Amino acid sequence: MDQNKIEKFYDKNYKKLLLIPNILLIIALAIIVYHYSTTGEIINKDVSLRGGVTATVYTDKQVDINELESYLKTKMGDALVRRLSEFGTDKQIGFVIDTSNTNGDLLQKELETKLNLKLDQSNYSSEQFGSSLGQSFYRQMLIALGLSFLFMAIVVFITFRNFIPSTAVVYAAFMDIVIPVAITIIFNIKISAAGISALLMLIGYSIDTDILLTTRVLKRKEGSIWERMTSSAKTGLTMTFAAIVALLAGYFITNSLVIKEMFFIIVIGLFTDIPSTWLMNAGILKWYVSKKENVTKENI
C-alpha cells in the first residue's frame, strides 16, 4: 500500500482506532472485576503473598508429579507441584512444591517419606512465609506499585507540563499494567512478590515509548505530525521488539521460576504497549494537536 493511503486512512479513522485499545482495556478490567467478585482477590496470589511454603527438591529421580501432588494434597491440605528441567536437554533436575500449609517441617518429612530421599541443604531449599507476613507483603507490594505509578505520573507531568498529553502517557502505562494482570487471571498464573515487582518494572518500560512519541510530536518542529509519529513508531517498535526478543530468550532458558514469571509478565506488557502507545497514546496526541491547530487557526 501507498504511504499516502495509510496516512489518509489514519487521518480519517484515528478516533475509531482509539476504540481498539479502549475495548481491550475494558475487557481486561471486566475480567479483573469478575475475578474479584468471585474470589475476593485481584490476582491469583502465590504462597509468598498468601502464606505457606515453597520448596524445591533437586533430584533426577523420576517422579510422577500428579501422584506426588495428590499425595501432598491429602497430607498438607493443598499443594502445587511443578517440574524443573534443564534448558536444551529437557532433563528433569527437580521440582518445586507450593503449599499454603505453613508447616515446613511437615512438608519436608512428607517429601522424604514419599520420595524415599534424605533431604538436606545440598538437595533441598525451602522458603516459609507466615500467613500474616504474606498478607502484609501483598499489601506492601500494592502500595509500592501505587506509589511507583504516582511518582512516575508526577515525573511525566513535570516533564511535559501539559495536561492532556501527560494524561495520555499515564493512561497508556495504566493499560500496560492492567492487561497483563488480566492475562495472568485467564491463564490462572499465580503471582508472587516478584511478579508484582515485574508490573512495577513495566511502568519503566512502558513509558519509554510514550515519552519518545510525546516528545517528538509536541517538541519537534520538523516534518508533519504524521512523519514525526511514524519516525517515533519506527524507533519505538525497534525498542519494544529488541526487549521482547531478549526477554523471551531469558524466559525459555532460565531454570528460575521467579525469573520466568517476571519475564512472562513483562513480555505480555511489552506486547500490550504496542496498541497502548501507537493506537491509543498516538491517537489522543493526534486529536489533541489537531484541536490545538484548529483553535490557533480560528484565532488568526
Added chain:
Amino acid sequence: MSLKKIFNWRVNLLLIFIILMIIAINPRPFVKGVQITSVEQGGVAYEQGIKVGEIIKSINGQSINTLADYVNEINKLNITPQNVNVVTDKDTFTYSITDDIGFRVDQNLTVIGSISDVEKGSKLYEINNIKINSLSDFDNLTNNLIKKNKIDIVTDKNEYIFLIAGDPKIQVGNAETTNIKKGLDLEGGTRALLEPVEENNQTVTSQQVNDLIKILSNRLDVYGLKDLKIRPATDLSGNKFVLVEIAGASKEEVQSLIEQQGKFEAKIGDDIVFIGGNDIKFVCREDGTCSGIRQCSQISSDQWDCNFEFRITLSPEAAKKQAEITKNLDVNVTESGKRYLSKTLDLYLDNKKLDSLQISEDLKGKETTDILISGPGFGRTKLEAYNDALSSMDKLQTILITGSLPLKLNIVKLDSISPTLGQQFLKSSFIIGIVAMIGVAIVIYIRYRKLRIIIPMVITVIAEILLTLGVAALIKWNLDVASIAGIIVAVGTGVDDQIVITDEVLKGSAQSRYYNWKEKIKRAMFIVFSAYAATLAAMFPLFFAGAGLIRGLAVTTIIGVSVGVFLTRPAYASIVENLLGE
C-alpha cells in the same frame, strides 16, 4: 574518520570508569584452592596467626586445589581413640580418649576438673600402670599419650608449621574469584525474617531493635556461626523487622538460637538468685577441665541420656544473695547419707525449668561464686544423646555469655536455601546474556542493516553490565536473583535508549543540516533523561516494600540506569555520531 575523534573525553571517561570498575571487581579467574573463612578464637590456628581470607596452597606437602583435597588432608590428622586406665584413691577407671585425657590435677595430684569418669577431688595414683609422682610426671605422660601431629600449612601469605592434636579448628570455603558478593539465594544458607514484639504491645523503638541486633549477632557469633549478616528492616507501613542471613548454617540451628529470648533465671523457691548476663562473670566453655559431657546412661532399649556440666562464676552480689537465701534453709539427709538443703536451685530458661540442682549442706549461708550448671541431652543412641547434650550445652553457654534479648522475636519467615539452584542459575544467566544479546543484535540489524551500529551497541551493553557489577562490588552489595533481574531491566532500558540516540543521530543527519551535533544529542538526551527520571521514581518504593527483601531489584536497576545515563550513553552517542555522522 580519525581515532582521535572517537576517543574524545566522553569515551575516555567511560574507559577510565571501566578500568576502575574492573579493579573494583578484581577478577582472579586463575585462583584455585580453598580460602579460610573463619578461624576459631583461642584455637591453635588462631594462636599461629592464621587469618581469614588466606588461601591454602598445600597441607603437609600435598597441594590443595579443592575442598575435597582439604577434607582429605584434615581427615588424616584425626586421632584414633585409645583406651586409658586411671587409678585413683577412690576407684579404677578405663575409658576411651582422643585428644584430651579428660581431667586435670593440681600440684598435690588432686583431680581439680574432669569431663571424664574420673571423680573430682580424688587423688591420682596411676595412668596406664605408670605411677604418677608429680605434676610434671602427669604432664609428660599425657603429652606422650596424646599424639600431636606436625602440620605444615602453606598459604598464599605465609607458611605455618605447628604441632596439633586433632584438626586445626578453621573453616574453609572455595576461594573467591572476584570481589562480587553473592546473595543468599545464590550462595545457599539460612535466612530468617524476625519481628520483634514488646510483651505489652507497646511500640518497638529503633533503639531496642539496635540493642537486639547487637546481642543477637553476638549470640550467633559466640555460638560459632560465621559469615552472618543481620540488619534492621522496615516496611512501608513502618513495621520493624530484623533480617538474619547466614551462609552455610542449618535452619534448625538458627531457629533454636533465635527463638529463645534467653531469659535465664536461677531460683531457690520463688527467690531469684541470679540471672543470665550481668550476674554471671564467667562461663567456662571449650575447656575440658570445667565444661563437658559428664556421663551417659541408657534409660530404655532405645533411649539414652547424657548430662553436660559446665562451671560459671557469679558476681559477688549474686553470691551474697545466694548466701542470704540458703542461710534459712533446712538440711535433709538422703537415703545414701548425703546431706542436702531442703530446697533446690532451679534453673529456668525463658520460664521453662531446665534443671534442678541439689545444694550440698556445706554451702548453706556461704558466699560461693562457683556454680556448676548441668543439663540433659537425649537420643536413640548414645552418640545421638551425646551430640544432643553437646549442642544443648553450647546453646546454653552462648545464651549465658551473651545475655537475654530485650524483646521477644517472632520468626515470620524462615528459609533454607540450597546452593545447588544458585549455581545452575548463574550458569544459565550467562547463556541468557549471550542469547539475548544475539537476539537484540538481530533486531537491530533488521532495522538498520548496519554492522557499524551493532558493534558499539554490544560494547555499550557489556560496559554497562561491567560498570553495574563494579559498583555492586564497591558498595559490597550481595547479588541475588532479584538483583540480576534488575541488571536485565537496566540493560534493556539501555538498549532502548541507544536506539533512540541512533535514530536521532541518523534522522538529524538525513533530515536537516540545521541541527548540529550538540543539538541532536541534546534532543535525544531529553528523552533519555525523562525516561530515566520516571524509572528512578518507579523503582524507589521497592527499597522499602516487603521488608526490603526485593531491594536488590531496585538497587541494581538504579545503578544500571544511572551508569547508563551518565557514562555509557554519552559515550555511545559520541561514537555513533562519529561513525554515522559523516
